[in-house]
Amino acid sequence: MAAIPVHPEIFKLLKQAYSEKFGSSPRSLINRLNNAFKQEIDSDSENLIAERTIRSFFNSTEPPKTLEKNLNYFCQVLLEQSSYQEAVRQFAHTDLGQDWLAPYWNHLARKCSTMRILDMNEPVSINNIYVKFQILKNIQGRRQQTINFLLDGFDSIPEENPSYRRLPFSGNETHIPALEAVMRYRKLMVLGKPGAGKTTFLKYLAMNFSTGELEDKIIPIFIRLRDIYDEPFGSLTNVVIKEFTDRIANSESRVRELLLQGQCFILLDGLDEVKADKNNENIYNIYREIDNLVNTFPDNRFIITCRTTASDYVFHDFTEVEIADFERAEIEAFTRNWFRERGEAETCDVFLKKLQDNEAVKELATNPLLLTILCLTFEDTYDFSLNRYAIYNDAVDTLLKKWDASRRIERRTSFNISRQRKINMFSQIAYQGLDNKPSKVLWHQWELLEQISDFMQNITTEIDSQQILKLIESNYGLLIQQAKNIYSFSHLTFQEYFAAEYVVENREQEFLKNFVEKNLTAKQWREVFVLVTERLSSADEFLKLMFKCVNNIVKDSPGLQSMLTWLDKITTASGIGTSGWRAYYLAIDLDVDLYISRDIEIERALFAKFATDIRNFNIKRRQVTPPQPRSLLISRLAAIHALAEDMSNEATRNSYISLSKRNFSSKMLKISEDIEVDIAEKLNDAIEKAQEINDTLLTEALIEFQKSCPSSTASAHDWQKWSEDLRQAMLNHLDVGYQIDLDEQDIKLLYDYIYANHLLLECISGENYSSKELREQIVDNMLLPANKL
Template sequence: MNDLNLIATPEGIRRAEIALIEMQLTKTKLAERLGLTRPPISKFFNGKTIRNENFVTICKTLGLDWRIVCGLQQIETVTDQAAQAPKDEDSLEKIIQNIRDDIRPRITRNHGKIKVLNLEKPIDLDDIYISINILEKVTRRKQLEFIEIMRRKPYDEVNLTYENVEVMIRQPIYPDDVDRFSRGPIKEKHVPILDAVRDYKNLLVLGKPGSGKTTLLKYLAVQCIRAGIKSQCIPILITLKEFSEAKGQPSLLEYIRQDFLDKERKYLEKLLINGNILILLDGLDEVYVSDISRVTTEIKKFSEKYIENSCIVTCRIAAEEHNLNFIDIEIDDLEDPEIKAFATKWFCRNKSKINADDFLKQLKSNSQILELAKTPKLLALLCLIFEDLGKFPHDRSRLYRDAVKTLVKQEKREKNGSTLYTELSIGQKEKLFSYIAYVSFVEEKYFFDVDYAKKIIKKFLIESSVPNLDRLDIDRFMNYIQAQNGLIVERAHEVYSFSHLTFHEYFVSREIVESTHRELLLLNLSRKILESRWKEVILLVSEMIPEIDTFLLNIKHVIDNSISEDQDIQKFVKWIYKRASHESDLYKKAAIRAFYWGTVGYGCCYAEEIAHAFELNYSSFSNLDSILIFLLLRSKSLDTQGLWDLWAETNLFDYNRAAWSRELIQAIDVALSLLYDLDYSVWSALQKLRENLTEFESSDSDTVWDEWWQSNGSSWVSKLNVALTSYLEADIYGIHSGFNNAQTNSIIKYLEANAILVACLKKSSDTNSTVREEIENTLLLPIIEIKSYKSFKKKDIKQ
């Protein structure tokens, strides 16, 4: 035999073919998985020589020992003679291999597939599992670090210590200081889960509901039997709830022994002493309270007696402390690479017509939905919905409702009695979350301590006339809230928040819409339109209420009044009104006014949102000045990455950097045709700038344009400004040069609020046509023109 080649024996080929069937692979799929061509696979299964690295890789993937497959190590079956207790390490190794061979079909059958949500058939683990990371510092145990979450700008210079943590927790925080994603602004270093499994013997893996704890243990069992990890171990996966309810209350050792065949049980003690068992214990939090002490004691006794074995236990992060003396780690939220890997596998598993790239692009453009994708179970839900519709639903409130129901369905029932929380109906639980969300959001408490939460909960239960309040154990009730579904989580010791800001905002919206005082709450909400933190709540409410007219008109009134008393700003609004009046009627005047508002510079992204909401295009302009203004604004937008990031978060309109760049080129061509006879120097400068874009003008790739703008944008825009501002300066840029900081802030809030109003208008299909017409016709008008419009309409109605 050549040193560089190996050949499979007939028995080795037989074992390989069995493994291939168990893994539900064809030889072609095996080749694809390994990145090999078909010939090496064919030679392997036909008993011909192949390169040793290919041989070993094929065997490892099939979960086989390459030495046995090629005959370098003799294969033994368990005979009466071999069934005697092993006398040395070599015989033990052979017995381990035989046991692994015996249980491989069972491990593959029981743990090689997973049930996902409401799909009719289980999915192959290989087709859906992605590598996950863990945090070595459990978030609920953080204390001083939590000060960072509670940071407020006025307190930046304060010397913070443990003594004033309590003071900080009770202070409101700025919305900008809150990371929308579930971990908040504290970013711990994460570690691949397999590294932790290799580095530590005993692990307590903590995770929120839906974070993939059970799937992880299934994956570890399958990888172990395939020799991907701990190849000299025998994996045993036990559901702790089933163990706790087993007849006769067996010890953990007795329960594990039942997992072995009769002929193998005599070796169990030796295997345990030698450290050849991988114990995987799932769902410590699922064990009933009445059994938890006994189960925990069994795990501790077992792990302390057989210290050479690896034991991995999973538990929800909010469950009670169990003092196992294991290394505690926490499953990290999914990040962009993991989300991409999951989506790619999901949409490839059954040759779906949906492209993973389309899913990821829409997901990236909506930061609120992207939040949910950080949790594996909710990411699967998003994939399922997207696969059915080919897009995310226009009505995001329904999507959030489905996500909430997905988590609530995971709640467990208590044996031997129940808590007051478990006796609540799903509807009552959702009302409770809505109440907590509304009260804390109004008081700007995105994070709240345990005493604050208990106070709100007690008030809700009393006002809701929940029976049996005399049995209320508020500490246990609070523990159940966070342990059951992951909607509320413990961020640090006795400090809580909703797991996602999206859920917080959704439940606030529900409380407003479903309240018996809805009209009053809607009126108060309309007055919040100038506060950015209420934007998502207002958008969600606009989707959820049927009678939206009064709500939108109240919002419009607040927006208009916000700048009505500032004469400088009103002067600029009048100028915009006059300029827009001279433009073509191809597009609504509100869109033209929004475009000119963009010339202020500050808040131009919101002006662009409004213009695009009305599908404004540069071709609607009828004069050269307007086209040149468009060039300045569009180029500035394309060159400012921060604006693109902001638009991606607002999700108020669809954007495409490549399409916008090509539209810019078309506008340049129109401007060149008009400039040639008017101002040759400007035409020449613009022509040179146009030539810089020739190489890319046909590209549909956002990536290509992103790279171009990042490398060349600032210089290109600067030259464009030099070329065009002298032509336009007297007419355009002098009029608003005197705005101070307060006025600038008012303008930004004014434009942002109008963008939200337009988005609400687009989302609602129930708006009265008269109300819609009034809002669109008076949008961005000076206050005197708004009063004139309303006066005219009143006279028109009387006539």
């Protein structure tokens, strides 16, 4: 591979980064290169690049020639660009015919080419992580809608929610791509919730607007508005010009000419981050300075970013838009970019699968900042289910404190109470909302103002509830407007988190007892129960309360107690008397009609999910009871009985098909023939199992059933009689084959009972501090009748 000359600007940037990041130490750079590209090191070589090559390159006074392969390595580690050619594209701007601006381009690249937030170990390239997103043309909090309109259809949202939102109050607004809005509106005010990606968006524009992707010969100028008050600046115009004059001598007149010609794209980031002084003079000054800058140089492009509701000032000629939440496509694109950038591309599919399986966690992913937290968390745990409380706590802590602190932003507010008091207030609002009948996830503004006032008057006499609510919305993004003067928590997950905090803070025995008894089977409290279990310093008493209340659901139902007795009897007699097998038999019974009539209307998926999860729990603790011959025999006969019932039903339907529908009748016949073959195979297997347990009488009976099995063209009556005879044989020889019809009340109780058992199992399976013996005792005693507890 031939050596190529290094572009002067790239050479200068590489030397500067070599000095800043590695102290011009070749050994430090070599260690980093070896670690980053260890799979590419030749087996005959000690290092990816020889030390003498590195010394020769960086000691050169003029750009040397070197292998492009080595330049790719240098650019990835030192400039965080995917290749040397990408670095040239990003940082070498001679194609604009503006060679005198080269120092400015270098400055802009250092300022905007990377991002680093929160607990990231090192910055990442904006271009490698950025995701094109959508904006809302109509500001969400300004919609004129009622609570009833917003709640319409809320209870019927499918579990597979493509929007990832469990509070589906938005989605009907006009969405347009953010880059399209930039092209359409020369003066744009971009609003967004905390962590919505406003700064990242401006940095992306700063790095790409001049490259031809969006528009030629435009000079991006990125200004953090919070930084300009660190020292006297005179005017915002001076700040803009100073971006150039600090790096290019005698350039003021040329910069002014660019501004007058409208060749600049001025990106003003973080209007909400300008620190307010005592009389808000800084705030009013910045409004005035922005107006002056725009009026003095009106032909340029402008974007201002600000948190939603953080400013009431109206900038004339600016179009206001709002950053939309991430949808599924953006979430997937971001995570793929993220893990590829971190060298863990294969982890992305696992991340997305785990995210999809957890409704409460995945809705946080609609916010880029919170999605970043989830990615960082997943790198450590590779799971979200171990301790969801810790994930939510980190997200809340980030919004309340860490996000601003990590960027050294200090916001002066009249809401100066401790973080814990803020959490107490949010917790009271959240709990009372879920406890309301019906549960409340939306509040009128006046309702929140009353709750804030009631809480704050116990802390201070100086209360301005309206100002406090505005500060909560703009500073933290935990409570947001879903429509004009109608609020909700930004995510239902946050309401559940704060409600759990309320329960834990009020965890006296009587309160917990009432809480469990009242809410155990109410689905809106499901996540709260899990979080409370994870939050308590010891969850033993809470789990005992739950177990007691679970069994109280069916305690007074003779029909369900009889069913539980049957479950215990059939599994014990088969040598598999465990909760896992009881759950399995109950799940299949709803389909095979052994004990409970399968004609009852009940959500069967829950029963199957519970059986699977309890088996997985037992696998993890190595307490799995393998199937025994008798249990396998019962399973085969139950399946045969169910197939026979199906044949009876098919025959009934087939008898109604007229000759004009003969083709359809032929299809039905094929289905019947397939079922007949299945029955024959299962009967052979059942006979073998009966012989294995040495039950001669049952073996002879099954052989007779084999001989008398109706054909696929037999009548419904023949199949029904054969099915009933088989049931009676199962009852006589195996003591199974009962059948009852549960009334509506018992059906509801049965569903609630399994739902509550499943919830209890989820709480036990999470990361909680509780006695191992207690956890195992509870699981072992699930689905037992009252007289066995």
